[in-house]
Amino acid sequence: MMSDTAPFLAPAPRPHDKPLGFFAFLLTASRNPIELWGESAFREPVLRNDWLKTPTIVVNDPTLIRRTLVENAANYVMQPLRQRVLKPLLRDGLLTAEGDLWKRTRKAMAPVFAPRNVAGLARVMADRSQSFADGLAGRSEGVLDISHEMTLLTYDILQATLFSDDITGEPTEFARAMDVFMAHMGRVDPLDILDAPSFLPRIGHWRGRSAAVYFRKLIFDTAERRRRQMASDPGSAPRDLLTLLLECEGLTPSEVEDNLITFSGAGHETTARALGWTLYLLSQAPAEREKVERELDTLLPGLPNPLDWLEALPQTRAAFEEAMRLYPPAPSLNRMALEDDRVGDLDVPAGASVLVMPWLVHRHERLWERPGHFLPDRFLPENRAKLDRYQHLPFGVGPRVCIGASFAMQEGVIALASLMRYLRFDYAGTRAPHPVQKITVQPRGGLPMRVSRRAD
Template identity: 55%
Template sequence: MDALIEPFEPPAPKPRSQPPSRLQVIKTIYRNPIELWGEPAYANPVLKAKMFNESMIVANQPDFIRHILVDNAKNYRMARVRQLVLRPILRDGLLTAEGPAWKRSRRAVAPVFTPRHAAGFADQMLACSERFAERFAGDGGVHDVALAMTDLTYEVLAATLFSEDPDPNSSLAENVARLLDTMGRVDPLDLLKAPEWIPRLTRIRGRGSLNYFRKMVREMIARRQEMLARGEKAPEDFLTLLIAQQGPDGLTEQEVEDNILTFLGAGHETTARALGWTIYCLANAPREREHVEEEVDRIVDSGLEPVKWLDAMPYTRAAFEEAMRLYPPAPSINREAIADDRWGETEIPAGTTVLVLPWILHRHKLLWDRPNAFIPERFLPENRAKIGRFQYLPFGAGPRVCIGATFALQEAAIALGVLMKRFRFDCTQDTKPWPVQRVTTQPLGGLPMTVTTRR
């Protein structure tokens, strides 16, 4: 890093200097949970707290995190509040299922996401990215990059996993935003442990979007089942695989639907958010953007197969990984101890909520130099080994590690290669995003940017 050039520090809440009141806690968790935390959370390896008379531990020590997510993972289930938020949306999809239902789903979807299988999607990812790029006129028009990346990653998902041609008139991006902004946040009644049968009024506005997704999924399943019933050769994709796994010893009909919805509603959303934040950070970091542009120009012009772009573009990958450090797609991992446990001197009684918060972990003062700055060089191959496995968790860890991590990294490299070779993205006077935690780290206010042709 050139000592004369200060790295870009993208917007983020400043840690609180005073503990919030009970009312402030409720309001902040509903509005934006990442604004809740104070200086101790970003400075201590372990933080103990009480919230509404419940014991809570924030784990920032990598070995402690390994204990929770890997070494003693069987003693930890999904925290109740997290499930209250996500299960109404995803039911028994892979992100929310537990016990036998989770094992069935994981076993069913695993073959699609092996690195070898994911590599086979590269050509489709390239074709989708190139078609999508044609929508940008490149004449300096303003586009909301956050919404655009949602559309792009959905189209990649539709083409690769479902062999579907997405409806160009679909309002998917708007429905995703509405769903996460309504049903994808903690309701005050969840914090107060109100019975689940009491309606969460804050989520009523999201039911239309949820019904939109459920209808989309059912229609998709019906089309494929009709094809199979006619004896036609169906694509050997994720959709066909899940339908084939249905039966007495496999997935239930509802689990098939839930898993398709999980990948449609959440599988592309995390990558979309990471791509948007990457483009935003690079737009504010001219030196780093120049490095990316030089790299993508060289690799794309070389004619190298897209399946090899991720390894051939280390700086572009580093910029993407650094954006995921600053704006982790999944900003919180919540677990609850089933039985009493202990790590070192830390006692963990049964029922304790243990929070592994990538938002905090990735900005922790004990783990990172200049933690709030955008410095892609941290993730270059010669520096990557210095970053501990449980210090950086954009895809989680342990048995429930994100099954689509390889898919997402390959997709990101190809999308950035296509888009940043053709276009330059610049902020406008209205580009003032604020990170908010829903299910993912969303840019409140969107990412309006001018898009001009580079060559």
């Protein structure tokens, strides 16, 4: 049974009741793509629109999503617009690689994210999260931007787990560079939407170039230091992502760096955003927050091994998953059809854009009861059987499902439990945060919150 208390309606752009004109569409797509959608996008199983004579198919139905991204995945490659946005920084990282390069890269990374290895990182995740929570407790006076703070936390967890504390750079500088990158290079440029030649400068890319240069130098210096260690004393190098990639014979040094950047940037950014939104939503839903706090107070003392938390804390996990439903870390999965296909009642011609939008699917009126409301009980074990596998897509689906999905879920639940065990987060903004799509779904202006110690 779901909660009988009045649920919190999560802030989101209002769907349009009529189509946008050409220039309004162009401006909205470059500023905040999730504001593009009209009411029908949240009601219909499949939609078709043509943009600059290119058919665009939007797929919302779980059965058709399975057909597109799983059963016939080979027919759908990464959409060119998506590549134009991500390639400038990630180049040939796992998120943007295709064909044989993608297969080699995925195979090289698979051992790092094997269940046994991810399970072995639980203690480190808990220790770093608890240390971070202790630090927040010491800064409890005043207002903190929790969105920014979660970037610092997930960066610390990432560099401790996947890089064995051996990544160069300073956390606050990294977080600042990530904010710059997301604000500018994560933005869809109007020239990209118009498929303009690549030699025409994109203003956002120019503004974000300093961040791109910073990330490249950070990763180059980190990789070079590890290479020297492996050459001088091979047995001393930890068996982490950095070492495994440097040992991979199928990847060039440049491709290794591309993937290290992918995980240093996008790999931690998604979890940071999910944690920030979860804390915000719980701050606006006292009854739901009380459920999580009661669970932590009751169960955590008897759970010394953080590896057990993911399954033993269903209310905490449900809050995290519901936040990812309302604010999916990856709000769009964009593909292009190589050959003609048929999706539902619509013909998909070769060259068409096919969009599976978690932002739409997760808020679709045919799939969810009160889709805009924060109702974590949807994800409790007794309610999960009601959900179709393809209606909740926080990590994508099919062959290109996020390789770090289990890592991110484990990290998210452990971090959330560590933060909320002794701390309370109260939203301090004068207005509701406005979600903006810039690769991830971010709160415009951050998430100002007051952090206080909970009563023992």
